[in-house]
Amino acid sequence: MPEPENHPDEAMEPAGGTGATMDLAQDEARGLERPPGHETAPGGTTEKPRSLWSDAWRDLRRNPVFILSALVIAFLVVISIWPGLIASGNPLSCNLANSQKGSAPGHPFGFDNQGCDVYTRVVYGARASVTVGVCATLGAAILGSVLGGLAGFFGGAGDAVLSRVSDIFFGIPIVLGGLVFLSVVTGTTVWPVIGFIVLLGWPQIGRIARGSVITARQNDYVQAARALGAGNSRLLLRHIAPNAVAPVIVVATIALGTYISLEATLSYLGVGLKPPTVSWGIDISQASSQIRNAPHMLLWPAGALSVTVLAFIMLGDAVRDALDPKLR
Amino acid sequence: MGRYVIRRVLQMIPVFIGTTLLIFFMVYALGDPVAAKCGDRACDPATAAQIRHDLYLDHPLWQQYLHYMAQIFQGDFGTAYNGQQVTELMGSAFPVTLRLTIVAILFEIVIGITLGVITGMRRGRPVDTGALVLTLIVISIPTFVTGYVLQYLLGVKWGVIEPSVSAEAPFNELIVPGLVLALVSLAYVTRLTRTSIAENTRADYVRTAIAKGLPRSRVITRHLLRNSLIPVVTFIGTDIGALMGGAIVTERIFNIRGVGFQLYQGILRLDSATVVGFVTILVIVFLAANLLVDLLYAVLDPRIRYA
Amino acid sequence: MTTEPTVPSVPTEPPLLEVRDLHVEFRTRDGVAHAVNGVSYTVSAAETLAVLGESGSGKSVTAQAIMGILDSPPGFVTQGEILFRGQDLLKMNAEDRRKVRGAKMAMIFQDALSSLNPVLSVGNQLAEMFIVHEGMSRKDAKSKAIELMDRVRIPAARDRVGDYPHQFSGGMRQRIMIAMALALEPDLIIADEPTTALDVTVQAQVMELLAELQREYSMGLILITHDLGVVADVADYIAVMYAGRIVETAPVHEIYRRPAHPYTKGLLASIPRLDQKGRELYAIKGLPPNLLHIPPGCAFNPRCPMAQAVCRADVPPLYEVSPTRASACHFWKEALDG
Numbered sequence: 001m002p003e004p005e006n007h008p009d010e011a012m013e014p015a016g017g018t019g020a021t022m023d024l025a026q027d028e029a030r031g032l033e034r035p036p037g038h039e040t041a042p043g044g045t046t047e048k049p050r051s052l053w054s055d056a057w058r059d060l061r062r063n064p065v066f067i068l069s070a071l072v073i074a075f076l077v078v079i080s081i082w083p084g085l086i087a088s089g090n091p092l093s094c095n096l097a098n099s100q101k102g103s104a105p106g107h108p109f110g111f112d113n114q115g116c117d118v119y120t121r122v123v124y125g126a127r128a129s130v131t132v133g134v135c136a137t138l139g140a141a142i143l144g145s146v147l148g149g150l151a152g153f154f155g156g157a158g159d160a161v162l163s164r165v166s167d168i169f170f171g172i173p174i175v176l177g178g179l180v181f182l183s184v185v186t187g188t189t190v191w192p193v194i195g196f197i198v199l200l201g202w203p204q205i206g207r208i209a210r211g212s213v214i215t216a217r218q219n220d221y222v223q224a225a226r227a228l229g230a231g232n233s234r235l236l237l238r239h240i241a242p243n244a245v246a247p248v249i250v251v252a253t254i255a256l257g258t259y260i261s262l263e264a265t266l267s268y269l270g271v272g273l274k275p276p277t278v279s280w281g282i283d284i285s286q287a288s289s290q291i292r293n294a295p296h297m298l299l300w301p302a303g304a305l306s307v308t309v310l311a312f313i314m315l316g317d318a319v320r321d322a323l324d325p326k327l328r
Numbered sequence: 329m330g331r332y333v334i335r336r337v338l339q340m341i342p343v344f345i346g347t348t349l350l351i352f353f354m355v356y357a358l359g360d361p362v363a364a365k366c367g368d369r370a371c372d373p374a375t376a377a378q379i380r381h382d383l384y385l386d387h388p389l390w391q392q393y394l395h396y397m398a399q400i401f402q403g404d405f406g407t408a409y410n411g412q413q414v415t416e417l418m419g420s421a422f423p424v425t426l427r428l429t430i431v432a433i434l435f436e437i438v439i440g441i442t443l444g445v446i447t448g449m450r451r452g453r454p455v456d457t458g459a460l461v462l463t464l465i466v467i468s469i470p471t472f473v474t475g476y477v478l479q480y481l482l483g484v485k486w487g488v489i490e491p492s493v494s495a496e497a498p499f500n501e502l503i504v505p506g507l508v509l510a511l512v513s514l515a516y517v518t519r520l521t522r523t524s525i526a527e528n529t530r531a532d533y534v535r536t537a538i539a540k541g542l543p544r545s546r547v548i549t550r551h552l553l554r555n556s557l558i559p560v561v562t563f564i565g566t567d568i569g570a571l572m573g574g575a576i577v578t579e580r581i582f583n584i585r586g587v588g589f590q591l592y593q594g595i596l597r598l599d600s601a602t603v604v605g606f607v608t609i610l611v612i613v614f615l616a617a618n619l620l621v622d623l624l625y626a627v628l629d630p631r632i633r634y635a
Numbered sequence: 636m637t638t639e640p641t642v643p644s645v646p647t648e649p650p651l652l653e654v655r656d657l658h659v660e661f662r663t664r665d666g667v668a669h670a671v672n673g674v675s676y677t678v679s680a681a682e683t684l685a686v687l688g689e690s691g692s693g694k695s696v697t698a699q700a701i702m703g704i705l706d707s708p709p710g711f712v713t714q715g716e717i718l719f720r721g722q723d724l725l726k727m728n729a730e731d732r733r734k735v736r737g738a739k740m741a742m743i744f745q746d747a748l749s750s751l752n753p754v755l756s757v758g759n760q761l762a763e764m765f766i767v768h769e770g771m772s773r774k775d776a777k778s779k780a781i782e783l784m785d786r787v788r789i790p791a792a793r794d795r796v797g798d799y800p801h802q803f804s805g806g807m808r809q810r811i812m813i814a815m816a817l818a819l820e821p822d823l824i825i826a827d828e829p830t831t832a833l834d835v836t837v838q839a840q841v842m843e844l845l846a847e848l849q850r851e852y853s854m855g856l857i858l859i860t861h862d863l864g865v866v867a868d869v870a871d872y873i874a875v876m877y878a879g880r881i882v883e884t885a886p887v888h889e890i891y892r893r894p895a896h897p898y899t900k901g902l903l904a905s906i907p908r909l910d911q912k913g914r915e916l917y918a919i920k921g922l923p924p925n926l927l928h929i930p931p932g933c934a935f936n937p938r939c940p941m942a943q944a945v946c947r948a949d950v951p952p953l954y955e956v957s958p959t960r961a962s963a964c965h966f967w968k969e970a971l972d973g
Contacts, residue, residue: 531749532744532746532749532750533749533750533751533752533753535704535744535750536744536750536751536752536812536815537752538704538736539702539704539736539737539741539742539744540736540737540741540763540764540767540815541733541734541735541736541737541738541767541768542733542737542763542767543733543767546767550755550763551752551755554752554754554755555752555753555754558754628754629753629754630753630754630756630799630801631753631754631799631801
């Protein structure tokens, strides 16, 4: 090893003081913006720590896709709870005399087969879809996260059993399962549908939760916390969960959109929601045979359904882009 | 590699049992097959008892299941609502659905991968953004909606195709239904391919391939595509499940007398033999497809073989 | 502002590679990053030039520009010439340049695991060189591949030729990369941090192999690294880079003995030494500059202990320190003596 002649120490003190402004480090030639940091001698720069969440929120705020979809969803949630805000009529008050008529004053979307006002039914239909979507997602997310997370954390036999059980549920294509399961179930409320979607949907979220818990568990800070005497529940709640939850949120948000679509499909097939519940799927199903004569009966609820699903999926996409470290 | 295969096959067995048991349970425990056989009127006790005995329903559920499974392995799926053997219905229905599915998968692979490769290599440009938006919209519109819209536009308004498919369902009539069936999956394939290609284009081994002085075409086919398409291929395999569900809807819209049609009829008439029979076969197909895909994955990615 | 610096080297024969006043910039959405700002160096056959510098100094980008594998966009060569055996590579058409790559000049990368195609066998990737550049048959190419693996001392080459990269250890993977590089006996090899990802003992083995092969094939070798220790045994000349410019060049022994640039001095002083027990490790104050906003004048001036007003105003050219040395410091004399 060659020997440097000069000894560093004092000789390297800056002659003219540290008046010059320091430009901050950059990785390669590509820039990653960082806020102005503080200098510490003799050579490091410390910056304010930024968490994944604050970064993600900053990105989301600036993403027009997110803003647009969030607005649409907010609007949908509001009219689900208070449909009367924009629809004054009653979705169930129908007059057969008006069957299949086109739009008329006070009835912008026309009438359906039964003579019900399509506009009112479309507005009220939002409630069913949003309710099923939100409840099913919450249920599947909670069930999936808990089961998948515990399996990922503890591993062992429980994990193996969970994997096989998940495989069983994965082995049933969801529409197929819906046909079979829901056709034998009676009752006209939303709960059987929600229950079914949760039943077949939790493995997807469970798998993601398990994977991210396993990844988080392998981090050194978990070892460190354990060495400091942290018990399992503390580890799970305070250390692992906050770091493992991001992928679950992404999948759940996207799943919301697909669950709404699924509910509509099941209602269309006749095994989902049933009258007198107002659902877009039911309306589309009833309108389908008359598509030649009165396409408006089908197109309006179909359009509303598509916009709703699109809004949720766009939201999920935007959330994923914000939380995905690989795209930063 | 052999060990990997055996392991996967063994893993499949409990899953198969669990799935068929679950379906069996859902249909037989929750529903009432006897009432179905009698039609709209209630059965008199003697007939009901006779039917129960014929259908083996006077035994405990698990015995029923075993009995049913034994029958299946002998090729007997029972009798359908119209008196035909379920296997006969399957014989007429499966080829039709098979053709439909083949058309759909071809669309998915050809259009999906091509579009994905083009956009993946031109990331950020207008083609890419346009494709992203388009795929997002396609994913959001449920299959039955696109089905009706296309049926209306192409079948009724512009008269390009027949709105309903004939009973023999030849390939050319299945093109539009196949496209409808494939659309959502196609969109997913495009996005997945795009992401995979975009990631791999920046990869170190691609840089090495270029540094070796290989021609661009070889870098793309032999290095980039071979790596990028692995997740796509595995996705297509698992997507078969979604295609099966979508087939039910598509067949209903276009009046195709395939598996979905028979299944739907069986459900309408509460015919458990038909329902359980068809669904069991579909589940077997799905599991087999998944197994094949896993094997294919191991063939394509050597890192898996020795895991 | 920069004069046309040329690297003085003892001319024995026309240089194999001559880089003249190369400028490379990256156009990002935050602005233009000047990654390489007037770099010139030469490499002759059988000679090893070590290019030293921190991350962001431009050493890898220069190498990529030489090889023609620059990511473009966003990278662009805006000025300069790269003369390989007298021919300017930048003026060649893409197809001719491609033929030169791999066959006449080759590159070895840092991380062999990610730099090798994971789904193709090692033998396949080696044979590819012969199949594409020399039109060999697959059978012949395969035997050559086995030969190569033997040459870089991979045990049981014949059995392992069908194995995949992940089945080899780190050191062996790097040897495979070396084998791939010298498959067609190129005139020039560029090794970009070839040992950074390896253990120290394996490092030594790989460097030894590289030196041996270089001697055997009389290749020119550009060794890019940030590790001064690795360089001492292998290099003939050292070029130190900072912020996209060359700040000092010298034959290897002289630079260790008497550096002529404050940055080089700082790098040498940062090497931990056994007789420094109990003392705080020295590190150059501050950080490399943001390439989007390189400080005016000498880029090193904010961190330099000898900086004066002229340093903040004028970019120092490469002053000739001796027929074989140059330093881009206005006060190189003081640096040399102090």
